Amino acid sequence: MKILVAVKRVIDYNVKIRVKPDNSDVDLTNVKMAMNPFCEIAVEEAVRLKERGVASEVVAVTVGPKAAQEQLRTALALGADRAIHINTSAETDEKVESLAVAKLLQKVVEEEQPQLVILGKQAIDTDNNQTGQMLAALTGLPQGTFASEVKVEGDKLQVTREIDGGLQTVALSLPAIVTTDLRLNEPRYAKLPDIMKAKKKPLATQTPAELGVEVASKVTLLKVESPAERQGGIKVGSVDELVEKLKNEAKVIS
Amino acid sequence: MSILVLADHHDGQLGSATAHVVAAAQQMAKESGGDIDVLVAGENVSAVAETAAQLDGVTRVRVADNAVYAHQLAEPLGDLLAALADDYSHVLASASTTGKNVLPRLAALKDVSQLSDIIGVASADTFQRPIYAGNAIATVQSADRLKVITVRTSAFEAVSESGSAAIETVDTVVDNALSAFVGEELAQSERPELGAAKVVISGGRGMGSGENFKLLDGIADKLGAAIGASRAAVDAGFVPNDMQVGQTGKIVAPELYIAVGISGAIQHLAGMKDSKVIVAINKDEEAPIFQIADYGLVADLFEALPELESKL
Numbered sequence: 281m282k283i284l285v286a287v288k289r290v291i292d293y294n295v296k297i298r299v300k301p302d303n304s305d306v307d308l309t310n311v312k313m314a315m316n317p318f319c320e321i322a323v324e325e326a327v328r329l330k331e332r333g334v335a336s337e338v339v340a341v342t343v344g345p346k347a348a349q350e351q352l353r354t355a356l357a358l359g360a361d362r363a364i365h366i367n368t369s370a371e372t373d374e375k376v377e378s379l380a381v382a383k384l385l386q387k388v389v390e391e392e393q394p395q396l397v398i399l400g401k402q403a404i405d406t407d408n409n410q411t412g413q414m415l416a417a418l419t420g421l422p423q424g425t426f427a428s429e430v431k432v433e434g435d436k437l438q439v440t441r442e443i444d445g446g447l448q449t450v451a452l453s454l455p456a457i458v459t460t461d462l463r464l465n466e467p468r469y470a471k472l473p474d475i476m477k478a479k480k481k482p483l484a485t486q487t488p489a490e491l492g493v494e495v496a497s498k499v500t501l502l503k504v505e506s507p508a509e510r511q512g513g514i515k516v517g518s519v520d521e522l523v524e525k526l527k528n529e530a531k532v533i534s
Numbered sequence: 535m536s537i538l539v540l541a542d543h544h545d546g547q548l549g550s551a552t553a554h555v556v557a558a559a560q561q562m563a564k565e566s567g568g569d570i571d572v573l574v575a576g577e578n579v580s581a582v583a584e585t586a587a588q589l590d591g592v593t594r595v596r597v598a599d600n601a602v603y604a605h606q607l608a609e610p611l612g613d614l615l616a617a618l619a620d621d622y623s624h625v626l627a628s629a630s631t632t633g634k635n636v637l638p639r640l641a642a643l644k645d646v647s648q649l650s651d652i653i654g655v656a657s658a659d660t661f662q663r664p665i666y667a668g669n670a671i672a673t674v675q676s677a678d679r680l681k682v683i684t685v686r687t688s689a690f691e692a693v694s695e696s697g698s699a700a701i702e703t704v705d706t707v708v709d710n711a712l713s714a715f716v717g718e719e720l721a722q723s724e725r726p727e728l729g730a731a732k733v734v735i736s737g738g739r740g741m742g743s744g745e746n747f748k749l750l751d752g753i754a755d756k757l758g759a760a761i762g763a764s765r766a767a768v769d770a771g772f773v774p775n776d777m778q779v780g781q782t783g784k785i786v787a788p789e790l791y792i793a794v795g796i797s798g799a800i801q802h803l804a805g806m807k808d809s810k811v812i813v814a815i816n817k818d819e820e821a822p823i824f825q826i827a828d829y830g831l832v833a834d835l836f837e838a839l840p841e842l843e844s845k846l
């Protein structure tokens with residue numbers, strides 16, 4: 281079966297972000313960018329399914345500016361067979377909202393007819409946690425979100441999901457949409473020879489206009505602020521002092 | 535126009551989250567004075583509906599009681615919400631795993647955006663929400679005719695329970711040939727829910743093993759606390775995933791949060807830094823958690839925890 285994996289270029293998760301002085305947005309100039317951690321897990325899962333002989337082809341797709349091709353090359357180095365870049369530079373230098381991404385991915389799904397689409401559960405920049413669910417609704421496919429285990433069983437997909445109270449297992453008809461949680465797998469690092477090989481793998485480019493999708497959103501970002509800073513507290517010298525402070529100063533225990 | 539709130543429930547009981555979401559809905563309805571309806575969808579949920587009817591500010595409770603809605607699978611629930619949404623200006627749910635699973639489906643079916651995890655309501659169309667793991671707060675305005683929103687419950691004070699809303703049946707039944715429930719493994723605990731507890735004590739990788747989490751039990755008993763964990767503790771298999779606090783786990787804001795053997799990665803802070811008082815116990819005095827802790831104790835947790843338990 282063919283697997284489509286959606287990857288997003290985001291700020292590296294170790295970077296501490298800064299808000300622009302004019303409060304218009306977060307400042308991304310000269311900031312280290314990387315593949316969204318949940319997307320790395322998505323790529324890893326697809327590649328493992330291929331290594332186990334369950335999948336025949338893994339196609340990586342991203343929506344974003346030209347620079348997002350770096351993340352597609354990473355996906356190719358990790359084992360994807362080919363990549364599709366939906367280049368949004370002409371429409372917007374800014375972010376494309378989840379709904380528009382889902383509509384673009386819907387077109388790719390119609391074109392490629394994958395049996396399984398794997399996305400991250402959440403992009404760590406917007407923290408939206410929406411795109412996979414939206415894609416499932418638009419394509420009329422079932423969804424297994426926040427997956428910690430995925431098993432293909434005949435024409436069904438069994439997905440174990442991380443839910444608030446514990447774990448839930450659902451059986452989905454295929455084709456299906458899956459979004460990854462952190463425990464699904466431990467992604468590998470790309471090896472140098474694979475990074476070299478990835479440069480030669482096919483990478484096709486399309487635009488939202490070619491796909492007939494309008495990327496404008498009805499949501500306007502009015503401002504971005506830093507959260508209220510917590511005042512650094514004090515160090516206590518002993519357990520006794522801690523208990524005394526909690527009782528008499530903070531008054532949170534009696 | 536009116537607002538529809540999707541109720542959280544499990545085991546035939548209304549989840550505590552719903553009272554917080556209704557509070558957010560009240561802020562949105564302040565200008566328009568529109569009604570607030572609560573939708574209870576599931577199987578055998580009449581008791582849930584009765585509790586929901588007591589929430590202050592609720593006009594009607596609408597009950598869709600059918601086997602197809604059991605376990606609140608996303609596909610049928612999304613279709614049900616889409617069938618009802620045209621009567622509303624806003625559809626809200628808590629940012630629980632159910633809300634996050636279903637609301638984006640509704641939004642896509644209605645061709646509108648979804649706003650995730652709002653923490654503030656400026657007006658009926660303008661909201662605050664955290665981005666970048668809470669390291670920035672965005673104010674966003676939506677011009678969509680239908681606003682589909684998940685709400686961070688810790689940011690809104692729950693409404694009380696002195697109301698008596700009308701209860702009505704919803705007859706809409708949808709099919710679901712796409713997904714089926716197979717099973718569930720839910721953690722059993724006598725302790726308060728993480729999201730609702732006044733005190734939370736969490737252990738990290740420093741706990742060393744699942745067995746050692748027992749060191750937190752006695753303290754949690756004395757303080758009536760819920761027990762949480764860092765992702766590293768969950769990944770190491772010390773404790774189940776539902777205990778995880780952080781950007782990708784539960785968001786908590788208790789009166790008192792005690793972090794034990796947790797370094798203070800931004801992803802963990804994202805889930806607890808709005809707590810009123812933060813205590814950190816860590817043997818590394820350079821651990822970043824101390825930068826946000828009100829009271830830091832540099833100590834070996836294996837000595838500090840038994841002592842703390844005995845002195846409470």
Ligand SMILES: Cc1cc2nc3c(=O)[nH]c(=O)nc-3n(C[C@H](O)[C@H](O)[C@H](O)COP(=O)(O)OP(=O)(O)OC[C@H]3O[C@@H](n4cnc5c(N)ncnc54)[C@H](O)[C@@H]3O)c2cc1C
Nearest residue numbers: 738739740764765766780781782783795796797802817835
């Ligand atoms: C996309 C993404 C999402 C994530 N989401 C989350 C999330 O939601 N929640 C989360 O928690 N993490 C999350 N993480 C992981 C996060 O980055 C950190 O790896 C994790 O929080 C570290 O957990 P920790 O503090 O327990 O472990 P460590 O960083 O290993 O810290 C252990 C601490 O224990 C102390 N210690 C050790 N022994 C003792 C002792 N005997 N006595 C006292 N102190 C001791 C050490 O000094 C150290 O500070 C996420 C990561 C990614 C990439």
Ligand SMILES: Nc1ncnc2c1ncn2[C@@H]1O[C@H](COP(=O)(O)O)[C@@H](O)[C@H]1O
Nearest residue numbers: 286287343399400402403408409410411
């Ligand atoms: N611009 C994008 N290009 C490709 N995939 C995306 C993009 N935005 C979101 N996704 C996918 O959707 C997942 C969830 O993102 P979000 O819903 O935005 O939090 C990500 O982990 C990706 O797999």
